[in-house]
Amino acid sequence: MRCSVPIAAVFAAGAFALPARVQPRADSDGHSHDTTPWDEGATKDFWIHDSCNATETTQLRKGLADAVTLADHAKQHILRFGNSSEHYRKYFGDAPSAEAIGNYERVVSGDRGNALFRCDNPDGNCNQPEWGGHWRGSNATNETVICPLSYSTRRPLEQLCALGYTVAGSETNTYFGSDLLHRLYHMPAFGEDHVEHFAEGYAGALELAETNSSYATHDSDILQYFALDVYAYDIAVPGVGCAGTVDETASSMETPTSTASTTSTSAQSPSSFVTEPPTPVTAGAANGVTSAPQDCHTHAGGDVHCV
Ligand SMILES: *[C@@H]1O[C@H](CO)[C@@H](O)[C@H](O)[C@H]1NC(C)=O
Ligand SMILES: *[C@@H]1O[C@H](CO)[C@@H](O)[C@H](O)[C@H]1NC(C)=O
Ligand SMILES: *[C@@H]1O[C@H](CO)[C@@H](O)[C@H](O)[C@H]1NC(C)=O
Ligand SMILES: *[C@@H]1O[C@H](CO)[C@@H](O)[C@H](O)[C@H]1NC(C)=O
Ligand SMILES: *[C@@H]1O[C@H](CO)[C@@H](O)[C@H](O)[C@H]1NC(C)=O
Ligand SMILES: [Zn+2]
Numbered sequence: 001m002r003c004s005v006p007i008a009a010v011f012a013a014g015a016f017a018l019p020a021r022v023q024p025r026a027d028s029d030g031h032s033h034d035t036t037p038w039d040e041g042a043t044k045d046f047w048i049h050d051s052c053n054a055t056e057t058t059q060l061r062k063g064l065a066d067a068v069t070l071a072d073h074a075k076q077h078i079l080r081f082g083n084s085s086e087h088y089r090k091y092f093g094d095a096p097s098a099e100a101i102g103n104y105e106r107v108v109s110g111d112r113g114n115a116l117f118r119c120d121n122p123d124g125n126c127n128q129p130e131w132g133g134h135w136r137g138s139n140a141t142n143e144t145v146i147c148p149l150s151y152s153t154r155r156p157l158e159q160l161c162a163l164g165y166t167v168a169g170s171e172t173n174t175y176f177g178s179d180l181l182h183r184l185y186h187m188p189a190f191g192e193d194h195v196e197h198f199a200e201g202y203a204g205a206l207e208l209a210e211t212n213s214s215y216a217t218h219d220s221d222i223l224q225y226f227a228l229d230v231y232a233y234d235i236a237v238p239g240v241g242c243a244g245t246v247d248e249t250a251s252s253m254e255t256p257t258s259t260a261s262t263t264s265t266s267a268q269s270p271s272s273f274v275t276e277p278p279t280p281v282t283a284g285a286a287n288g289v290t291s292a293p294q295d296c297h298t299h300a301g302g303d304v305h306c307v
């Protein structure tokens with residue numbers, strides 16, 4: 001007799017009926033099997049500590065969702081175009097794409113159980129007026145503190161390309177999403193101690209892509225630049241984006257101007273990715289990275305990360 005229930009309905013009903021822990025069942029061979037779901041104990045949401053108040057929690061959840069949106073689109077762009085994307089070649093050179101895809105995908109789909117965001121000030125670093133937050137390093141390697149400054153300054157992804165922002169000329173932490181992408185990569189669960197800082201500044205990032213591309217696909221800043229650039233070009237301002245020019249990084253790192261022009265990539269349609277040569281690289285300034293005590297690096301704007 002033909003089954004009258006659509007297969008999709010059977011699957012759906014099965015999914016809803018699945019309890020958190022199901023009883024062992026005897027197989028036809030008489031052996032019993034533990035049918036605990038393979039992913040029991042998975043953590044699907046980012047952990048936000050009780051020290052975050054209601055609005056901080058809301059903003060953090062939105063910022064983390066923006067980080068996932070950026071990472072997910074970056075991955076989708078690579079899966080669609082591979083290295084025939086001019087954007088891909090600009091940031092990752094001739095490196096195979098799997099590492100970049102994987103570093104984005106871990107943010108999109110990785111387990112969130114080993115990454116805690118907190119809003120108190122356990123190490124006292126938020127007392128310094130310029131600090132937006134910090135990874136707790138050896139004090140608590142799976143924890144990141146987000147200081148009050150972040151909640152009043154970091155922008156939502158909806159503002160990408162607005163207010164004078166350009167990828168080349170502005171800080172990567174302009175947007176909460178890219179800022180948190182950076183912070184996620186410092187935590188072992190998302191960066192695996194493999195996503196690190198190799199390039200300095202935007203010009204340094206483009207140079208690394210050209211000269212040492214196997215490092216580009218696990219460079220924290222380059223992963224952010226690429227995600228911002230392709231989201232800007234594909235989604236925020238389709239076919240235009242706001243790549244900016246390398247030269248302006250030297251003159252206006254802190255205060256990008258609204259007249260910043262876009263690079264030659266901006267007027268191209270996706271179909272021209274295959275034929276366009278890579279964007280030429282010219283000299284630019286370093287990203288305001290200064291040295292800090294211990295094994296910490298301080299980014300412009302007071303973001304300190306310790307290794
Ligand atoms: C693009 O990837 C292909 C392999 O899929 C490789 O043969 C080719 O050299 C790559 N081109 C560039 C410019 O990286
Ligand atoms: C770790 O804790 C010590 C002592 O409280 C503090 O001096 C140090 O700055 C902390 N490290 C980080 C990365 O916050
Ligand atoms: C939560 O903390 C922030 C400081 O980060 C503060 O500005 C805000 O007013 C607080 N929200 C509420 C609802 O108290
Ligand atoms: C931190 O996360 C790692 C995995 O990323 C895990 O192995 C480790 O147990 C965690 N440490 C703590 C103290 O939670
Ligand atoms: C590539 O970059 C890494 C990290 O900065 C560096 O250690 C290595 O020497 C570079 N290799 C070349 C060939 O430049
Ligand atoms: Zn960092």
